[in-house]
Amino acid sequence: MEIAVCVKRVPLVGSTFMLTDDAMAIDTSRIGATLSPHEENAVEAAVRLIEVHGGSITLFSVGSAQAEEQLREQLAIGADRAVLIETEGTEIDSQATAAVLAQAIDQDATDFDLVLLGTESADSGGYQTGIRIAHALGRPVVTNVKGLDITDNKATCERAVGAIREVYEVQLPAVISVLDGLNIPRYPSVPGRIKARKKPVDRLSITIPEPTTIRTSLRVPQSADKGAINLGSGQQGAKALVEVFKQIGVM
C-alpha cells in the first residue's frame, strides 16, 4: 500500500500568544515548533497500515525550510521519504495549500492508494485541505475520522458524534482526514532517528496560486483576568470549595 501523508509545521504555543510588532504573525523567535496534532495521528495510522499491508509512506509538506525538522521527526517514526514544497516563510491560504499539495501528490512517481492528513490544522483551522485535495485528484474523501480499518482495498472509517460513532466505507484510492484520538502516536526510537538522517527530503518547487484570502491583521482576544478567589488550603479549602458547590447549585 502506497500512502501519502500531508503534514504541517506549527508554532508550539504555550500559555500565551505573542505577536510580531506588525501583528501579522505569531512571534516564533522564542518558541519551538511542532507538528499539527491531527497529523501526528495521520502518520501513526500510516505506519500501522504499512506494518500490516506493506508498502511505503511519503510525507508532503508546504512550508518553510525549517519544516524539515518536523519531517525528519516523522521519518524517524517510520515514513520513508518526504517532499517539501518550500514557501518563503509566509503562510499561504487554504485554497492555495490544497492546490499545491494535490499537484505534488499527482505528479509524484508513486501512485498513492491513500492520502492521509489532519481534518484541520492547529493554526489556521480551515477544514478544507483534504476535501480540496480529493476533488483535485478525483477521489472520494472521508473527514473527521477517529477509527480506521482497511481490508481488501476498502476503508472502514468511524466518526465520533456525541457518544456514538458513525460508520462510513470507502473504496481506495481515497483521501481520509483524521482527528486526534485516532491512535496514540509513538515516539521516535534512537535507531529510528539514525535511519531518518539518511532518508530523502526532496525539495519541490511549485508555483503557488494567487491568494484569494489575505490576512490584514491578527489579534489576541482579551480574556479578563478573573481575579480568582483563593479558597485557602487543606481542610479549610476543601470546606470552602463545598460551599461554592452549594452556591452555584451543583450540590
Added chain:
Amino acid sequence: MILVYADHDRGVIEPLTFQALTFARDIDPDVHAVLIGGSSAGLNASTAAAELGEYGAQVVHIAGLSDYSDYAPLAAARALVTLLGSTGAQALIAASSPRGNEVLAHVAAITDRPFVADCYSIAIGAPHKIVRARWAGNLHEEVDVDAEAADVLIATVFPHITEATTAPAAGAITEFTAAVSQDDLAVQVINRVGASTGGVTLPEAKVIVSGGRGMGGPDGFGILESIAAALGGTVGCTRVVTSAGWRPHSEQVGQTGTKVAPDLYLACGISGATQHLAGCKNSKTLVAINTDPDATIMNHADYIIVGDVNQVLPMVLQEIQDAKS
C-alpha cells in the same frame, strides 16, 4: 439573499444552525434555509421548515433526493451547488459543525471558490471583510476575501458567538431537484455503533472533574471519578493524559478534544495551556487546584486552591459526603 445550510441528523436539526440563522439575519434579513434529504432521511419537512422559519428563514428549500437515506456530504454539496445557481444567493452560510464545515468545503471545492471557516463577523463587500478564529479562537484573524473569487461567499460561523434568537418568518417550503450521481453517494453514513453507555457525555455534562499531568498517573483518576459521581458529573482530562494512555481520548477537553461549557469545571493538576483553555474557558464556574500558584490556569479560574491534589481531593470528597449525609 443568504442561504443557510441546515444540517440535520435523521430529521433533528443541528442546534448550532439556529445560531447560524441568527448570525445570517444580521448580514441580510433575507435569509433562506436549505435542507437536504426527504422523508427517507428521516426528515419531516413541515416540522423542520416551521422550526427554521421560527429563526427567520423566509423560504426553506428542500432537496428530496431519493437515494439520500442518510447523511452523505458530497451529495448534499451537489444539491447546494444546484441551488446556488438557481437562487442567486450572495452567501452560503452554515454552523461550524463537523458537517457544516465538511459540506461547505465540498461546495467550495466543486465551484473553486474560497471557503472561510469559523467566522466571528462578516461584512460582504469588495473585498469581503471577515474576522475569523485561528487556533480554535485563541487568535482572531482579520482577512480580506477577494470578491471576484468569492462571488458567492462560503463561510461557517464560530460556535456560540451568537445566541440563537427567534424572528418568526414564513418558512415557506419550496422543493427543488438536484442531479446527484451514485458516485456522490459513495461516502454516506452506513451504520452507527457504540450505543451510549448511559453515563453523561462531556458536551452535556453540568459538572466536569478534569485531571492533568498533576494527577500523576492513571490511578490518580480514581478520586476524580468518585468526585464526579458524587456531583452527578463526568471526568475530563488534558492531552498529556490521553497521549500517555491514562484516559481515553473521548475525555480530552481542548482544541483537539471536546469543547465544553459546564456549570462547574474543576481543573486538577492542569497547567492551563491555551489549547486546553480553548475547550473549557466558557465554563460558568472554573475552579483550579494546583501546587503552583503561578500556573496559567489560576488566572482563568473563579476559585483556586493552592495545594497538592493528592492531599486536597480526598478532603474534598469527604466534605461532599459529609454535606450530603
